[in-house]
Amino acid sequence: MTALGFLYPGHSAEDDYPRMEQMLGSDIRLQVVHTDIGEDAHRVDALLEMGSPARLTAGVEELRLTGAEAVVWACTSGSFVFGWEGAHDQVRALARAAGLPASSTSFAFAHAVRELGAGRVAVAATYPEDVAGHFSAFLKSAGVDVVAMRGSGIITAAEVGTWGRDEVLALARAGDHPDADAVLLPDTALHTAAYVQDLEDDLGKPILTANQVTVWEALRLASRRVNAPTLGTLFRREPVVQVHD
Structure with missing residues (x-):
């Protein structure tokens, strides 16, 4: 084990x-x-x-x-x-x-993007824009090209934890970009394990969640x-x- x-x-x-x-x-x-x-x-x-x-x-x-x-x-x-x-x-x-x-x-996230060979990514974040910007900067330091970034302005993890499939799907769709090889959802307070396959089927590209x-x-x-x-x-x-x- x-x-x-x-x-x-x-x-x-x-x-x-x-x-x-x-x-x-x-x-x-x-x-x-x-x-x-x-x-x-x-x-x-x-x-x-x-x-x-x-x-x-x-x-x-x-x-x-x-x-x-x-x-x-x-x-x-x-x-x-x-x-x-x-x-x-x-x-x-x-x-x-x-x-x-x-x-x-x-x-x-940095290692997973490299594993997928995703040259360009979009970030669909629950965070406020300024915090999401820190994540984009981190990815850029890792050599990842961030072609789009969306923040949702959610302040607390408690609120994020109440989101279900519909909210997660809407977040991923809103944050996607035609030039992105993958979409990243970077909050561990967000329930995503049950939805990864649905997200990939809907967007037609790899999804990486926290x-x-x-x-x-x-x-x-x-x-x-x-x-x-x-x-x-x-x-x-x-x-x-x-x-x-």
């Missing part, structure tokens, strides 16, 4: 993880430990505090006790707001604290290959590549 660990901020769409565990259909266990979210706000100062070392390392011991082989900070906004170098520092500190290979959802790429990234760190077509194009590609920054 392969146990993978996730530090997840607060409570919004964490039920995507047991759902994805079932969809993977193998001997993989997804272990979720919740971190203290602090102030629930898609605002840069609040996000920097949410992703602070103290908040992340507080959950590390519990994860170690699960036997996790790798750990991913399951938060996009609480990693990319630190910038490219700051997000690397964040992951390095997490790896040292956990004694495990570590990454974050922001790097998961919780989906977070699990893929943990599998990559653990050198596991899993074919799970219901989780989209990303999970129909084998093997999972080893990406080095």
Whole structure:
């Protein structure tokens, strides 16, 4: 059995993880430990505090006790707001604290885009425009061409967590662009695991969502290959590549 660990901020769409565990259909266990979210706000100062070392390392011991082989900070906004170098520092500190290979959802997006060979992407974000802009800047630092970006102005993860299939589909459609090879939905507070296949069928291109790429990234760190077509194009590609920054 392969146990993978996730530090997840607060409570919004964490039920995507047991759902994805079932969809993977193998001997993989997804272990979720919740971190203290602090102030629930898609605002840069609040996000920097949410992703602070103290908040992340507080959950590390519990994860170690699960036997996790790798750990991913399951938060996009609480990693990319630190910038490219700051997000690397964040992951390095997490790896040292956990004694495990570590990454974050922001790097998961960068690696997944590279895995798909998507030269150009569109960003369909729940966040306010300024926060979405930080994600686009992070992707550009990773060498990704962002051809379109849409923010939705949602302030709290709690509100995002109430969105269902119709809202997610509308978000993806609104954020798509004819020149984009893939569409990225970057909020782990957004339920998407049950809708990835529907989104790809509707838009006719690969869709990368936060919780989906977070699990893929943990599998990559653990050198596991899993074919799970219901989780989209990303999970129909084998093997999972080893990406080095």
